[in-house]
Amino acid sequence: MAHKVEKTFRFVIVGGGIAGVTCVEQLSSQIPSAEVALITAGPHIKAVTNYKQVSKVLEEFDVEERPSSVLEEKFPNLTVIHSAVKSLHTQSHSVETADGRVFGYEKLCLCSGGRPKLLTQENPYVLGIRDTDSAQEFQKRLSKAKRIVVVGNGGIALELVYEVEGCEVIWAVKDKAIGNTFFDAGAAQFLIPSLEADKPERAAPCKRPRYTTEEPAAGASQTFTADRNSRGRNSGPTEPGSALGPDWHEGIALRGAEQVSRRVSVEYQCEVEKIFTSEELLDSQQQTLRPENVGSWPVYIQLTNGKTFGCDFVVSATGVVPNTEPFLHGNNFARADDGGLRVDDHMMTSELDVYAAGDVCTACWEHSPLWQQMRLWTQARQMGWYAGRCMAAHVLSEPIELDFCFELFSHITKFFNYKVVLLGKFNGQGLGPDHELLVRCTKGREYVKVVLSGGRMVGAVLIGETDLEETFENLILNQMDLTPYGEELLNPNIDIEDYFD
Numbered sequence: 001m002a003h004k005v006e007k008t009f010r011f012v013i014v015g016g017g018i019a020g021v022t023c024v025e026q027l028s029s030q031i032p033s034a035e036v037a038l039i040t041a042g043p044h045i046k047a048v049t050n051y052k053q054v055s056k057v058l059e060e061f062d063v064e065e066r067p068s069s070v071l072e073e074k075f076p077n078l079t080v081i082h083s084a085v086k087s088l089h090t091q092s093h094s095v096e097t098a099d100g101r102v103f104g105y106e107k108l109c110l111c112s113g114g115r116p117k118l119l120t121q122e123n124p125y126v127l128g129i130r131d132t133d134s135a136q137e138f139q140k141r142l143s144k145a146k147r148i149v150v151v152g153n154g155g156i157a158l159e160l161v162y163e164v165e166g167c168e169v170i171w172a173v174k175d176k177a178i179g180n181t182f183f184d185a186g187a188a189q190f191l192i193p194s195l196e197a198d199k200p201e202r203a204a205p206c207k208r209p210r211y212t213t214e215e216p217a218a219g220a221s222q223t224f225t226a227d228r229n230s231r232g233r234n235s236g237p238t239e240p241g242s243a244l245g246p247d248w249h250e251g252i253a254l255r256g257a258e259q260v261s262r263r264v265s266v267e268y269q270c271e272v273e274k275i276f277t278s279e280e281l282l283d284s285q286q287q288t289l290r291p292e293n294v295g296s297w298p299v300y301i302q303l304t305n306g307k308t309f310g311c312d313f314v315v316s317a318t319g320v321v322p323n324t325e326p327f328l329h330g331n332n333f334a335r336a337d338d339g340g341l342r343v344d345d346h347m348m349t350s351e352l353d354v355y356a357a358g359d360v361c362t363a364c365w366e367h368s369p370l371w372q373q374m375r376l377w378t379q380a381r382q383m384g385w386y387a388g389r390c391m392a393a394h395v396l397s398e399p400i401e402l403d404f405c406f407e408l409f410s411h412i413t414k415f416f417n418y419k420v421v422l423l424g425k426f427n428g429q430g431l432g433p434d435h436e437l438l439v440r441c442t443k444g445r446e447y448v449k450v451v452l453s454g455g456r457m458v459g460a461v462l463i464g465e466t467d468l469e470e471t472f473e474n475l476i477l478n479q480m481d482l483t484p485y486g487e488e489l490l491n492p493n494i495d496i497e498d499y500f501d
């Protein structure tokens with residue numbers, strides 16, 4: 001290595017997102033005398049605020065961007081270094097930063113997050129949304145846009161199509177239903193009317209306990225329009241850095257150039273075939289455009305269902321790629337199929353004394369049958385916290401067991417202005433055909449789905465103010481045989497809490 005080690009820390013954490021900051025907090029409070037360094041690319045760090053343990057595993061919190069001095073004031077032995085790590089030397093236990101400094105470590109935790117998986121690299125008409133910077137770029141471009149195409153079916157796409165107004169949105173999803181990462185077709189059907197409604201709305205209760213789901217055929221499209229005039233707030237200046245979280249659009253006016261409010265058309269079961277400019281379109285003989293798409297759009301997108309749309313730009317919301325790049329060269333990290341650094345049940349990578357947490361890692365221990373990894377805020381916090389505990393336990397030669405939070409998958413969020421709680425194998429993940437579903441749905445108010453396997457509850461989706469999360473969490477955790485209760489389990493006239501007390 002060219003440069004001399006400037007200082008060796010007992011613990012070095014890379015990344016000032018939720019995982020990294022939580023890891024720092026955990027280590028600094030557990031071993032206050034230890035010298036800790038947080039090396040992060042951005043000038044701000046993410047802090048968890050208003051943390052609330054809702055039940056045994058469900059947690060809720062807000063995330064704020066803060067200057068790193070807040071952390072340094074709280075923990076006198078913490079040094080924050082604002083520079084990106086450009087290389088890692090696991091043999092000599094040191095990292096080199098972009099500004100040419102070298103720091104040694106006894107134990108290192110990589111929490112560098114992920115970056116958007118873009119449909120194509122370096123196409124100025126294809127945007128990804130990851131951090132405050134990219135969200136502001138999106139806002140700027142949207143303010144002049146008449147039509148955008150959103151590709152992807154995860155949380156970001158869901159939020160985006162709901163929030164954007166004053167601009168036509170073509171939403172291309174590869175599945176039969178919207179929000180496939182989080183929901184099934186029934187839940188999607190429940191949410192779809194929100195795309196037509198004004199927002200924010202509090203739906204009037206409607207006594208319609210049954211619903212039908214018609215899955216759109218491949219290549220089918222659905223259009224929803226809403227007449228809305230509400231505007232978001234303007235954003236203040238912010239810095240680049242870590243991934244945004246649930247309320248990323250709060251404070252950013254997601255408004256296009258048109259007077260119309262929301263107009264969303266969903267193109268189901270299709271992916272992107274090709275993206276090209278108007279010149280390339282003219283050169284190509286095969287392109288057949290519908291009349292409404294002819295015009296001078298700067299970019300055109302051809303979908304695998306044969307349709308081609310002109311638009312102002314394309315938003316690629318197709319997931320994230322773990323940010324492992326700077327750490328790989330010269331080292332021997334085992335990586336998972338999704339590109340993440342493989343970690344064991346102590347958050348340790350395959351390299352000695354290197355741990356990883358959050359979006360950058362892939363949990364490769366034998367999972368509890370009720371847990372799966374999803375690259376979410378909650379898990380970034382839980383992993384950062386647990387990685388900190390493991391690192392401390394290892395230097396103190398104390399035993400440590402996998403934390404209880406990895407027993408049961410749980411997530412609270414908001415989609416289309418509804419509270420959403422996901423528990424366990426909420427979509428029957430990995431269960432094969434060997435499971436049963438019970439559903440209760442009141443249009444505009446609530447959607448409750450329970451996943452049963454062998455008569456025991458293994459997962460649930462709760463949309464709306466159902467107040468069922470704690471009871472269902474208990475039923476999942478205690479694996480009680482629910483066969484005797486049958487469909488009564490979801491009978492709205494039974495107070496289920498009393499039932500199982």
Ligand code: FAD
Nearest residue numbers: 015016017018019041085113242243246358359376377380
């Ligand atoms: P990040 O928050 O990405 O932090 C990574 C940190 O590492 C950053 O500080 C970065 O500057 C730093 N870094 C990167 N490379 C280097 C380097 N080489 N050297 C030094 N520092 C480096 N999750 C939810 O639970 N609910 C949601 O509703 C939700 N919505 C989202 C909406 C958007 C638009 C996005 C992008 C994500 C959303 N997520 C949501 C996901 C959630 O934000 C992430 O899972 C979570 O923030 C990951 O935390 P992390 O600490 O692992 O990584």
